[in-house]
Amino acid sequence: MAIAVVGSIHADFYVKTKRFPQPDETVIGSDFAIFPGGKGANQAVGCARLGVETYMIGAIGNDYIGSLLVENLARNGVRVDYVYKASCNSGVAFIILNEETGENMIIVSPGADNALTPEYVENSLRQLSNKVKIVLTQLETPLETVYRSIEVAKKMNMITILNPAPARELDNSIYKFIDVIVPNRVELQQLTGVEVNSIESVFKAGEKLLDHGVKAVVATLGSKGAAITTPWLRAIVKAFPVQVVDTTGAGDAFMAGLAVALLQNMDIVEAVKFANATAALKITRMGAQSMPTRSEVENLISKYDGRLLVELVKQ
Template structure:
């Protein structure tokens, strides 16, 4: 099995259940609130670890109780946390997530320590990159750091998987060049390309635009419709099994983690996508981020 390195964010999620999302200026009564370890990077590392992967995480938390909880949670699924820095004078990242009765969410992220994941921190942990085979990143740490890692990884011939969320518009083409896989959802692909997409043809065109920028493969997650797979050789919609949706938080992160884990076992892209869909299909049936991620026994 190949080694996976996740470089990214760690957040404590405040998950608020509400009948519906409030409109601007409106007050809505919530029904429940929970504190759940999250952050796109931590979610991906936790999922890959819980599913049996050889996973290390590189990131930062504050020297606070939320940081303690984040590290304990990753340790519980055998994620190597030697690359996670404890920073004085800065709080652990936080996210405020509202989830409506249909299980759809909206999220506000406060970066905190995640904003301190700098090129200097990467240089201090270069051995982790050297030891890894697959590097997973997101965009909840500084974009400049993501680009810096990508350029190092390409030179060292590491596989790079980017979950481009939260999506950032107008990134230069050289940011994308050399990335092996990106996994946006439909909304994120619209932000990355700067155009609205309402049909399958438009989604394919948007994915091909990302290929033109230098990405090798694009996988667009489409919720209950499955996902769109586009490379220079082929394009196709891969359907998924419909399940009752409770909360979509961490569904995309668990897909990315399971996809990477499958590739670390040297399985095909089709098998990796199917595994990602299977895992994320379980995640959406449960509440929360890391609390919703299944282990191997549950998958079986």
């Protein structure tokens, strides 16, 4: 079985700097580079690099950048049969990377992402109904498209995973169609209204999403790992210690690892551990799509197995 990723396809324009500029300030940067990106495309490449058949459902513009983006997806093993060319520019992101800390600032211009319609996604998923088990989506395309993809996928008995990034307010009616939602701390707070400033508050916010109908909440906590909230489990899965080079795409790597692990029937704790390892390897490399292979992830898990503990908070 396969994974379908519904989402954005961008080109990322990078520049490094020793510190971020203040408003109205110009700083001197270095090492300009262009990398393929977009949360949808990043996650699709991540899934494909982990050895799973992956379909990208998205849109590019009718420009040179769009052609390069599709070629890159295909080169990384992603099926691009359901990527279409819209009559506009391709999506782009401008990324300032702080070379001292590895942190980043990002501005996104969606372009063709806004042309991805609910009807196109629904038709694509129906054509893939005999192949796809998991549908993975984010919030860089129109909300009505996101909603339709989740609803249609759930009605076709697919597993639905939502990465609610960048954070946007969601209609409460959509939660009942979501099997796993994966917010970071900021997104979790914005979705629930709960001030997220401790592990206890992470679980409290997760419980609020469960009350709305979500089956499981996996909150990413950066260097602290990830928190799992389900009706029967509260757990922290610790992160793998690595040298940070570029955090861009870390969340997308996590999403890819989680989706692949769930596709292969790992339980939620083992799936999150696999996702943590995938994200850890990504942040040791430049570029949002510098995703690891399955063997690299398994080797990292094996290296630390027995030393990284899963903390069961409450059952």
